[in-house]
Amino acid sequence: MTTGFFWAEHCFWQSGGNYAGNTPVGGFVQPLAAGGLPENPEGKRRLKNLLDVSGLSDDLQMSTAVALPRQDLELVHDTAYLDRFEQMSREGGGEIGLRAPFGPDGYPIAALSAGLAAAAVDAVLVGQMRNSYALSRPPGHHCSAELPSGFCLLNNIAIAVVRARSEGRVGRVAILDWDVHHGNGTEAIFYAEPEVLTVSMHQERNFPLATGSSADRGEGAGEGANLNIPLPSGAGHTTWLEALDRIALPAIRRFEPDLIVVACGYDAGLIDPLGRMLCTAQTFREMARRTVALADDICGGRFVAVHEGGYSEVYVPFCGHAVLEEMSGSAIGAPDPFAATFHARQPGPRFEAFASGLIAEMAEAAGLP
Structure with missing residues (x-):
């Protein structure tokens, strides 16, 4: 069995309309691509291009998917929200939530992005692929049910x-989110669900400001099935791997899950404009290596990575x-063209000792040796 790579050209066409983001426009500030949004197609498009140029595409099972139908989206999202989203999409787009703008065809493109993730999960669960990667865009982990x-x-x-579980194809699922921002939407959706473990490693108080505390462990039947690991700004390779x-x-x-899914954001990378972390391509390589090895050990290798954030167009591809x-x-x-420079910019031993102490406290609170 091979590793699957799910992508669709139409997902690169998602736009934020004329939204200018947090970047001032005018005077000596040149407008940015994609209407000023840091979330633009280039990082993901360039990842696909790099796979093709390096030849790694030939070692992957390149696949695509179709947009999910409304009934699948309703397994997670409120009907009223989907109605509003569809209507705004037909009318040319707009801003539907906090920093959630979209342009024309936003709804069908988002349904296609979800379709890529669903197809990647399905392919692994039926044994068609050993593991899989979904190049989903727009991303998803900040979106709650409504x-x-x-x-x-x-x-x-x-x-x-939820789709796979509702169809009886998987039982317990662990979702590991290593995007630099807290996976608040995923946490909220599964906060009372004991059969889905949500683990978020993120920069403390980046976005959103009010979520992601290590004290938030789930509620009701799901108490203990949510785990947050907020890391201090400036953490790098050693600290992320220790966590x-x-x-x-x-x-x-x-x-003991039956499947591990990683919310695979790269915005903890050293030169990402929306993070303040010092991870490198080697950090992500090691995190993937260790998580894939765990999947091999405990759940038959069933591992899926779904692309989330990452806003350095030049570094995300590496x-x-x-x-992959x-x-x-x-x-x-x-080869990482920034490897030597980035290695020299890692935190010093005093910072790493401080961060290690925080990690030890969180491990103890979570009942881990």
């Missing part, structure tokens, strides 16, 4: 997971290529 935000219009991973090894992966092992090398076991590489 409230889109942070460029996210539908929760791609939640829809794929993964000491908290995230042991929690997933303890949960981070994604590294993840590990997923596929391919010997085809794309």
Whole structure:
């Protein structure tokens, strides 16, 4: 079995209309692409292009999908929200939530993005592929059942997971989110669900400001099935791997899922404009390697990565290529052109000791040795 790569050209055509984001426009400030949105197609398009140029595409099973029908979206999202989204889409788009603008055809493109995630999950669960990667756009992890935000219009991973579970194709699922921003939408959707473990590693108080506390552990039957790992600004390779090894992966092992899904954002990368972290392509390579190995060990290798954030157009492709090398076991590489420079810019031992203390406190609170 091979590693699947699900993508669709139409997802690159998602736009924010004329939205200018948080960047001032006018005077000496030149307007940015995609209406000023940091979430634009280039990082993801360039990842696909890099796979083709390096030859790694030949070692992947390149696939696509179709837009999910309304009934699948309603498994997660409120009917009133979907009605409003569809209507606004027909009328040319607009801003439907906090930092959630979209242009013409926003609804069908978002349904296609969710379709890529769902197809990637399905392919792994039926044994068609060893593992899979969905190049979904727009992203999804900030979108709750009724409230889109942070460029996210539908929760791609939640829809794929709930759909698979409702059809009896999977039982327990662990969702690991290593995007630099807290996966608040995914957390909210599964907050009372004991059969879905949600783990979010993120920069503390980046976006959203009011969510992502390590004290938030779920509620009701789902108490203990939510785990947040907020990391201090400036954390780099060593700290992210320590948090993964000491908290995230042991929690997933303890949960014993049938499937691991990663919300695979690259905005913890060192030069990302929306994060203040110091991760490198090697960081993402190691996180993928260790998580894939855990999947091999505890759930028959069933592992799916769904692309989330990442806003450095030049660096995201190298981070994604590294993840896909590990997923596929391919010997085809794309050397990180920033490796030497970024290694020199990692935090010093005093910072790492401070961060390690925070990780130890969170591990103890989560009941992990």
